[in-house]
Amino acid sequence: MRSARQISRRTVLRGLGTAIALPWLEAMSTTAALAAPAGAAGKAATAPLRMAFFYVPNGAHMADWTPKEVGTDFTLPYILEPVSAFKDDLLVMTGLTQKNGFALGDGGGDHARALSTFLTGCHPLKTDGANIRVGVSVDQIAALKVGGQTRFPSLELGIDRGAQSGSCDTGYSCAYSSNISWRTESTPMAKEVNPRLVFDRLFTSQNATGTAASRARRDFYKKSILDYVAEDAATLKGRLGITDQRKVEEYLTAVREIERRVDRASNQTGGDLPQIARPSGVPRDFQEHVHLMCDLMVLAFQGDVTRISTFMFANEGSNRSYPVIDVPEGHHELSHHGGDPKKHEKIKRINHLHVSQFAYFLGKLKAIKEGEGTLLDNAMIVYGSGISDGNRHNHDDLPILVAGKGGGSLQTGRHLKVADNTPLNNLYLSLLDRMGAPVDRFGDSTGRVEGL
Structure with missing residues (x-):
């Protein structure tokens, strides 16, 4: 039987209109190794190229x-x-x-x-x-x-x-x-x-309407996308070892920091450089x-x-x-x-x-x-x-x-x-x-x- 610390590479943190993929974790290598054919037993999975x-x-x-x-x-x-x-x-x-x-x-x-x-x-x-x-x-x-x-x-x-x-x-x-x-x-x-559109594409619903709706909802309530996956993230961390917990925390911190920078860029007005058309955000x-x-x-x-x-x-x-x-x-x-x-x-x-x-x-x-x-x-x-x-x-x-x-x-x-x-x-x-x-x-x- 597999340990509670073993998770799939496909695991994502989900919330309302939000899907955040995870970085490469030791627990994913363990899962892949246990799922490998008998002749490959004990061989840890490698990170993707x-x-x-x-x-x-x-x-x-x-x-x-x-x-x-x-x-x-x-x-x-x-x-x-x-x-x-x-x-x-x-x-x-x-x-x-x-x-x-x-x-x-x-x-x-x-x-x-x-x-x-x-x-x-x-x-x-x-x-x-x-x-x-x-x-x-x-x-x-x-x-x-x-x-x-x-x-x-x-x-x-x-x-x-x-x-x-x-x-x-x-x-x-x-x-x-x-x-x-x-x-x-x-x-x-x-x-x-536009960084905001890239951010929304990476971390929210694949459906364009859903992406717009989840963005509008977060803007209205002044919430981060991490607020919507907080419960899922807490549950996941409880299943991970100390090293993987730290990796997940560092990754989510990076997501939040970029989200803040994207929001700051979206609030900028004027000052466009000559000859460069700048869309909002x-x-x-x-x-x-x-x-x-x-x-x-x-x-x-x-x-x-x-x-x-x-x-x-x-x-x-x-x-x-x-x-x-x-x-x-x-x-x-x-x-x-x-x-x-x-x-x-x-x-x-x-x-x-x-x-x-x-x-x-x-x-x-x-x-x-x-x-x-x-x-x-x-x-x-x-x-x-x-x-x-x-x-x-x-x-x-x-x-x-x-x-x-x-x-x-x-x-x-x-x-x-x-x-x-x-x-x-x-x-x-x-x-x-x-x-x-x-x-x-x-x-x-x-x-x-x-x-x-």
Whole structure:
């Protein structure tokens, strides 16, 4: 007979209009071990593997991105300094190319192609009409194979709301510049930029009407979602060991803290940055917005609400300014630097700022214990851009990082230089294998990346 401390991985805390998934607990490993076939008796279950893709627009200042040394003994250049604390958890990759981002006879439109090909590996149909077509993205291939094991197959997040129609880049539809994730070759997965809507989606009823009603009820009574699951949480804690009790308490505390921050953001008014349309509930401050969205992704991974996500720091071709780092000019404008040292310096600062936000996310993952490792150990996070040098609009030698140990399947702590013009899609094939979602071919792939 099973002990009272053994619980299912599917256990959630329920209340009126509320469902809160739980982090990985020791009691779940015990359950899985006891439920395993006789030949596997005593083998504890492993934490699930997560996959995410972070995108930054307009390329990078490659001279201050690329390490000079190859292998394990390398120094992180200026732009990558913010992730120095995670050096042993990183693969800095050089030599990867997304060939279908090039014009291939279609003329201008490199920004639209950079984003639309980044995860699809396919050349987009040049159109600004309704007949958009590119390809299924790697995150959605994984979601199709393993997404049924979680409440949400995938989670699409971003900072800038984007148009889904009209012309945004030399005859290419705005859908190409705004969407990184594609469910079918003609159906993008629109990202959510409002933290409150993401929070409600993760922790309340899956029914849209139910979500709105439960939010209205909580607002009226000034209650937290945790108030609705307090009784269920108390009952669960009574069944857990001391370590698991602490994990649950830390997780619920994190949920409550993010809920407070989301509420504060929703109460902000005015002060929008120029050129950036802000829906209600979105923080005015760029970094706070990014941090909130990162925290929500971390909670979604920690609670196994989803195992696959994408995050866009901005739409491709973004001309956002960054006064917080003394860059009042637009990013896209600066990316056409023409060799101007002053513009180079400001591009470097923007790149450094973006990597700093990524470091924040990695720090959150690494702080969460899972089994013998951390949530970061059980993840594969790709960070990069579909453009290398913004002035040249080239799509070879892309700036690509891979963070996380992939459940022990990735040898991190290296600068890995692959042969020039190695398809970026070869990396994706390798990651899909590790996610348990293998495919024979993807885009212009020629095989797996060796030496990962």
